[in-house]
Amino acid sequence: MSEQLSCSERTTTIDESLRPLLIHGLKGIEKESLRINREGLISLSPHPVQLGAALTHPNITTDYSEALLELITPALSDGTEMLNSLKDLHKYVCANINDELLLAASMPVGDLRDTAIPIAEYGSSNIGRMKHIYRQGLSYRYGRCMQVIAGIHFNYSLPEQFWPEYQQFMKNAGDLRSFTTQIYMGMIRNLQRYGWLILYLFGSSPAVSKSFLDSRNSVYSRTLQEFDETSCYKPFATSLRMSEIGYLNPVQSMFHISFNSIEEYIRDLGSATTIPYLGYERIGAKVGDQYRQLNTHFLQIENEYYTPVRPKQPTRPGERSLQALGSRGIQYIEIRSVDVDVFEPAGITIETTRFLEALSLFCLFQPNAGHDLKQLDEISNNALWVANRGRDPRLKLLDNGHEVPLRQWALTLCEQMQEICEILDNGDADIPYTRALHQQIEKIRHPELTASARVLSAMRAQKMSITELVLQKSHEYARYFRSAALDAAVKRSCDLQVKASLAQQKRLDATDEIPFDQYLSNYFSQGASASIVHSQELHLPQNLPDTKVETVVR
Template sequence: MAYPPPPERRGAPIHDALVPTLVHGLKGIEKESLRIARDGSLSQRPHPQGLGAALTHPHITTDYSEALLELITPALPYTQDMLEFLADLHQYVCTHIGDEWLLASSMPTGDLRDAAIPIAHYGSSNAGRMKRIYRRGLSYRYGRCMQVIAGIHFNYSPAESFWPQYQDLMGHTGNLQAFTTDTYMKMIRNLQRYGWLILYLFGTSPTVSRNFADNRRSPYSSTLEKFDETSRYRPHATSLRMSEIGYLNPVQSMFSVSFNSIDEYMRDLHKATSIPYREYEKIGARTKDGYRQLNTHFLQIENEYYTSVRPKQPTKPNERPLHALAERGIQYVEIRSLDVDPFEPTGIGPDTAHFLEALSLFCLLQPNSGHDDGQRDEIATNALSVANRGREPALVLRNGGRNILLRQWAQELCEEMREICEILDGSDSAQPYTRALLGQMEAIRHPELTPSARVLATMRACGMSFTDFALMQSEAHARYFSNRTLNASVRKCLDLEARTSLLRQTRMEAETEPPFETYLDNYFSQAREDVRDSLRKLPVSVAETTVP
């Protein structure tokens, strides 16, 4: 049965004056990778000193675990340069991890009991202590197994020349920073609304190891089906990473964060980082043995809030993200729902990057006046349905209160993205953006072409468990980088950055600092006045007003 598309207003054709400003937007990647032994177990070795200091290196750091590397590219205008930089980082890392591999999947393998997962170390400075205590708090709250799920973040911002031109075309005569921030928030709402498409097209985690299911603190683990003795799955899943056994958790569903304006977003996040939660109070913040967590609030810090898209403004040393947003607005948007692609040595291929840039621009230019509770529920339900059942042939989503087949809605969105892709292609005869779009439209028509389907098909064809498949791909990627030549000047620059980062950390730890408790008080006090100012801008009915 075909469902009629809901009536909704689309944006007007792109104005000719805007076209030159749409190319060469800035793109960046943050890619997480677990270091593993060749049997699939998590590395128990410390972060290699040859890679520099995780606390201060701008491109090579760690996330939750000492074994969970995070590789960060700069923001670059050309996709190929960004992907080349990411490949260079991978190759450099591979030369410093000995006989270990980088795990090719988002979902972890091996022994996933808390005791087998080392929390990352960042040294003895106040900043380093805070990062470690925050991670210790996450282990008490959610368990370490959840925290070593890996992913990719795609960062995007239009070229600087876009903003004044777009402001003029939209007839806005106010402050450019405020206009930019409001437009970014509209973009985020559209990325949330259409975010299920990313899960369908690029989800690569339809299966997990039995160890993960057994150690993940979730009642939903028991609902997974048996693939083989050591693997669990859902037959039509696209991204279990983004399902209830992944990053979703019931505590964060107890509060709502509005993205209808930057002021509402700041207000709601400030509340979540200020209000104690009874179960976390039972854990306690400090004991005679030291800190267990930074505090007992719903969120220790705002970065604990998991959302598929996040507004970003780079922070200064010891600056809260809320303070940075209040002071300088939004600089770029971070898409956080991307699985690691096990079929790509760096975890992301050029077609994926081109499609995500086009989708980001599409969402930036589409109208969106805000989300009410019903629309937020639709967004959450659609995302969960696609994560768990995205390849079901007749899966129905909700759009504006009406039913629509996933395939129909996905094809409509891709058709509407054609103009953006043609603009981004410009005079390039290879048409990389249009080619990427057409490839994804084929995956919509033929779900067996999606990477999640390819993962299961490979496992079945080869008689492999999830762990066997992940190790096969990890070994293949290690061979790829061992055969790739790293430019001598690139290696020299990365060597220098590693040494410099170690010196930065040494200097930080040698400096005279305030007591750690004072450091924390200074950190958490930053956003209070900013949020009070934001609340004064909101209608009285929305603001609710008391800010700690």
């Protein structure tokens, strides 16, 4: 593996012939939001029928819980249209959930005992049962509180016309799909490497409710300070969601999932779904006629493995995601480390999406021959340090073994992104991408401008707990979306989607299918294919501790 350049030595130079091909990449957002009542408790009511069927609706579904909505925009080349689509979904949802609210934060509040968090239901079809049992397994494995942490996923793919031209520019004579996938994997590795910057800029969870800490029962809870009788915080934290009390997954220290190639990624992740884990065997996969989880392996399915950036290929009916990647390569990448912005009605701004698009392209053009274990440790440590104390002016990160002040490294990266932003501005006199970049540079120079700092500032200024603050914002945004008129054509389209999804759900539930046991066996038999290899190829420590593994699925 060739030595990577230090932060001060890396440069970005993009050939003139490629620049027009970088504009108008496809962007999409998946935004999770808990349905809560006006007092802040998680809703115990079923997914509203007025929103359609969660299993079959393309844009309004549920994640782990029946109360955890997931709003999905189409993939669009225009970022403004994408964000408007997200806002339209909010308007439609808020008009159809009676007097309930959408929680305006990533970290849940209120009663977070398992009995207060209903697991999502998807009907009686085999696929619906599988999705529910999988979530039931997560409940047995990790408890339900962590599973209702909400986030925003930013999906991105380059324009199709870019790839053959870039392959020719790189003098690659191989298969175009393989070339595209290889370049996307390099982009992902660099997004992992620089992912701490996303946490610094867009983290919005420096404080959590004590009910969350009590439900999580994590040893790391002791590292937080008391803000008031119901809230705890870290003074320099940016994203406790991405810290040890949030999504940190100790199982990742037990085995290694390589991102150095799609083949290694599929091999390692596929293997993790085939190795039994003693603690999960004690739970049991099936007790009598009732399933508790899909299986007793380290991961029930590959989606259970949490990673801040994920390679994606849409699946076909009954197809595993690893099978899709092995068969058709990477279609887009998914950035999963963005907090719900407490200060934005839709949870994210257009400037944030523009910066993430520019950062993704920047990462595509940066050299990265692969990560060894030492570099993976650096990546993990940098992310944790920034999540826990990213605004600490003394904080230094590791760059190839060298300590670098966060501010210095962040400003260097932003300076190097300038060229990408100018390309994406595409002659627009308003220079939208350059403006978005400059907005982030101001946050680096003035940490008090970050959302995480503003959360703590608002709590202090208004003498509010974190629960009171996010409830205030949740009520404010409910009024905002309910008072905003939804375009008549958009409403008609949404109504038709609801009707179609309910009809499709009814057909699925009424269809005579093979027995569920056989359906599950057929699904997992895909692991025997050449693209998902067997468990002996994954190197695990011999004596793994029998602990409750803290992981999350999205």
